[in-house]
Amino acid sequence: MEQKIIVAIDGYSSSGKSTMAKALAKTVGYHYVDSGAMYRAVTLFAMRHGMIAPDGTVDSNALEADLPKIHITFATDTDGSQVTELNGEVVEQEIRGLGVADHVSAVAAIGAVRDRLTALQREMGVKKGIVMDGRDIGTTVFPQAEMKVFVQASPEVRARRRWLELAGKGQNVSYQEVLDNVRERDRIDTTRAISPLRKAADALELDNDHLTMEEQMQWLLGKFQEIAGGKN
Numbered sequence: 001m002e003q004k005i006i007v008a009i010d011g012y013s014s015s016g017k018s019t020m021a022k023a024l025a026k027t028v029g030y031h032y033v034d035s036g037a038m039y040r041a042v043t044l045f046a047m048r049h050g051m052i053a054p055d056g057t058v059d060s061n062a063l064e065a066d067l068p069k070i071h072i073t074f075a076t077d078t079d080g081s082q083v084t085e086l087n088g089e090v091v092e093q094e095i096r097g098l099g100v101a102d103h104v105s106a107v108a109a110i111g112a113v114r115d116r117l118t119a120l121q122r123e124m125g126v127k128k129g130i131v132m133d134g135r136d137i138g139t140t141v142f143p144q145a146e147m148k149v150f151v152q153a154s155p156e157v158r159a160r161r162r163w164l165e166l167a168g169k170g171q172n173v174s175y176q177e178v179l180d181n182v183r184e185r186d187r188i189d190t191t192r193a194i195s196p197l198r199k200a201a202d203a204l205e206l207d208n209d210h211l212t213m214e215e216q217m218q219w220l221l222g223k224f225q226e227i228a229g230g231k232n
């Protein structure tokens, strides 16, 4: 019987990680987990509970105290897509907006938040057969993952993709606002003290500036078959 593996996909914001992670999981029959959605849901909780000051400072003590009250789950929508729930409420749309994106990297830099979400993510991978995407999956959450991918693309290409995605969802934001957000999150994510975004030494690199979604998927599936197939 084929042995299941863990696939860790990390990379910069809007690099297309989620799309490729989801597609791979669907194709090979694995479970997909969007770790960024979990950081986004915690951020939404903090915003709703007045824990983020107008200048963007996060009240980390209050948030840490309330962490046991935050329950994040994933449900399946009628069209088969995965939706994020915060304490039982579907928050999928709300967590994808620029409001949450503006604060998520500050929330994700808090040690207690990372400890809690990392523990939850590890539990989700106990049985393997999982594709998880994020910033620290190959470095911190699953350093033993059999397959690790690090995705890169230029900030401009990433901002354009995200801007088109948000515009398609009817959100009225400018390309410049999205580019600023992408750059600022890159900065915070790569320079934070705990689990900063970086390529794991044993991760495969994918620079997708000039790749179509299809070319990217072919590359990913090829690597998966090499690695998981070798486990037969």
Ligand code: CDP
Residues within 6 Å of the ligand: 012, 013, 014, 015, 017, 018, 035, 036, 037, 039, 040, 104, 105, 106, 108, 109, 133, 134, 135, 136, 137, 185, 189
């Ligand atoms: O969708 P996008 O690639 O822009 O971001 P995301 O995957 O939804 O992650 C949102 C934010 O959560 C990131 O900018 C990080 O600050 C944080 N994050 C993290 O710190 N660690 C992870 N494993 C996943 C996300």
